[in-house]
Amino acid sequence: MPHLNPLSSHETKTTRIATQLRERTSTQPLSLRKTAVSHMVPKAFDKKYKDEKIDISDLSAILEIDPEKKFCVAEPGVTFVDLVKATLPLGLVPMTVPEFKTITIGGAVAGCSIESMSFQYGGFHDSCFEYEVITADGRVLTCTPDNEHSLIFQMMHGTFGTLGIISKLKFRLVPAKPFVKVIYEKYSHVESYELAIRRHFKTRDVDFMDGFVHSPTLYVLNLGVFVDQAPYQNRYDWMKIYYQTTATRDEDYLRTPDYFFRYDRGVTGVRFSSFFGRLFFGKFASSSHILRLAEKIHWLLPRKRPTVTLDIFVSISKIKTFLKWYEHEFQHFPLWVVPYKRTRDYEWANKSFYEAAGSDELFVDLAIYGMKQRGDKNYYRIMEEKLMEIGGIKTLISHNFYSEEEFWKNWNKPNYDQVKAITDPKGMFRDLYQKTCR
Numbered sequence: 001m002p003h004l005n006p007l008s009s010h011e012t013k014t015t016r017i018a019t020q021l022r023e024r025t026s027t028q029p030l031s032l033r034k035t036a037v038s039h040m041v042p043k044a045f046d047k048k049y050k051d052e053k054i055d056i057s058d059l060s061a062i063l064e065i066d067p068e069k070k071f072c073v074a075e076p077g078v079t080f081v082d083l084v085k086a087t088l089p090l091g092l093v094p095m096t097v098p099e100f101k102t103i104t105i106g107g108a109v110a111g112c113s114i115e116s117m118s119f120q121y122g123g124f125h126d127s128c129f130e131y132e133v134i135t136a137d138g139r140v141l142t143c144t145p146d147n148e149h150s151l152i153f154q155m156m157h158g159t160f161g162t163l164g165i166i167s168k169l170k171f172r173l174v175p176a177k178p179f180v181k182v183i184y185e186k187y188s189h190v191e192s193y194e195l196a197i198r199r200h201f202k203t204r205d206v207d208f209m210d211g212f213v214h215s216p217t218l219y220v221l222n223l224g225v226f227v228d229q230a231p232y233q234n235r236y237d238w239m240k241i242y243y244q245t246t247a248t249r250d251e252d253y254l255r256t257p258d259y260f261f262r263y264d265r266g267v268t269g270v271r272f273s274s275f276f277g278r279l280f281f282g283k284f285a286s287s288s289h290i291l292r293l294a295e296k297i298h299w300l301l302p303r304k305r306p307t308v309t310l311d312i313f314v315s316i317s318k319i320k321t322f323l324k325w326y327e328h329e330f331q332h333f334p335l336w337v338v339p340y341k342r343t344r345d346y347e348w349a350n351k352s353f354y355e356a357a358g359s360d361e362l363f364v365d366l367a368i369y370g371m372k373q374r375g376d377k378n379y380y381r382i383m384e385e386k387l388m389e390i391g392g393i394k395t396l397i398s399h400n401f402y403s404e405e406e407f408w409k410n411w412n413k414p415n416y417d418q419v420k421a422i423t424d425p426k427g428m429f430r431d432l433y434q435k436t437c438r
């Protein structure tokens, strides 16, 4: 667990990184070296493996927690498991805790973070109110939603580290209790499922909401509330597989950290599906171990027709039509369902994307894990085409096949270029399209 570090030691670290960047003469593409493993879906021949590295691995301290004003100041390499360990004894937690223990707060902002508190708060970045950013040429900027760097502040989310290095974050915390009670509402039709999601979104009668489409006739909504006491406690880090229990149980109780990381062995793509596999190896099959192994042997991963791991967003009004199409075209279940509040129209996306998405206040994130591609179809591409047709979008965490022209129809090139010209004028970090789609 990181210790609270004085701010002066933070300044020493940022000065070292900024100096290295200022003095750099190489023109080779640059990417980050962190301590925690990356949670981007590993790709066989990702260019990042050949990039020169800037080492930010010592940026992993929690600098301040203010329990009165309910905010935290921390460096980007702090993992969510360590953050929750530090804040929960004070009765506080971050506003969105992604499902894998070693996702870092910097990675969650630069990439994405979607979980069961997203129906209230959006992503983790939506709880942030200040970033310190080191530009590619070694300047250190303080960026807030209201100062002269407001566009830089907004564009740090979802641009996957291609605009600069986030070296410090300030973010809000929310009250929490030691346990979470979850109840499972079951529906056999998408229509009633959609209505239930809308109802809980409106009434805010729960603290957490996610769910599963187990099959075209079994839709489960997992509704959690913080509680002070629990009659029993379950955990899902060895023999038991969380998502499976949502189809059979009516309710469950978990310690709050066990709730946050109930998917750490995989959301639905849990490793070691057999009883004996899990008995002997399951304890060591955390997301972190598996991803570290995949990174080490990345050249062995399938280059053609990789298994499908996708997060897609559609507005709630489109979920019914989308799922009918999905059922016919993909036929892969379960699907993880995470309602996600449209907190604001993000600057990295084009206005035309939001117009096509519609006026709903709520998106639904649907996640597919580990689907084997069938025949000679490219299911990643089929999904991209469908999303372009219906005004949906996907996160860029895995394989992307957009042409450059298609890509910038959804992602906002004028905003991106404006910030890139300030923070990385010589293009030391790959451009967003190159990094995520090539």
Ligand SMILES: Cc1cc2nc3c(=O)[nH]c(=O)nc-3n(C[C@H](O)[C@H](O)[C@H](O)COP(=O)(O)OP(=O)(O)OC[C@H]3O[C@@H](n4cnc5c(N)ncnc54)[C@H](O)[C@@H]3O)c2cc1C
Pocket (backbone or CB within 6 Å): 031, 032, 034, 036, 037, 038, 039, 040, 041, 042, 056, 076, 077, 098, 099, 102, 103, 104, 105, 106, 107, 108, 109, 110, 111, 112, 113, 114, 115, 160, 161, 162, 164, 165, 166, 167, 309, 367, 397
């Ligand atoms: C199987 C699988 C399932 C997933 N499911 C979900 C999910 O359900 N919900 C969800 O929210 N996410 C999910 N993710 C995605 C993951 O949360 C995001 O990819 C997240 O951005 C990873 O954070 P990380 O800390 O591992 O960062 P990394 O993977 O190391 O980095 C992510 C990106 O951010 C950049 N970056 C990292 N740190 C910094 C920094 N300090 N400054 C600037 N740029 C930086 C990196 O260069 C990289 O491009 C999943 C990933 C996988 C592999």
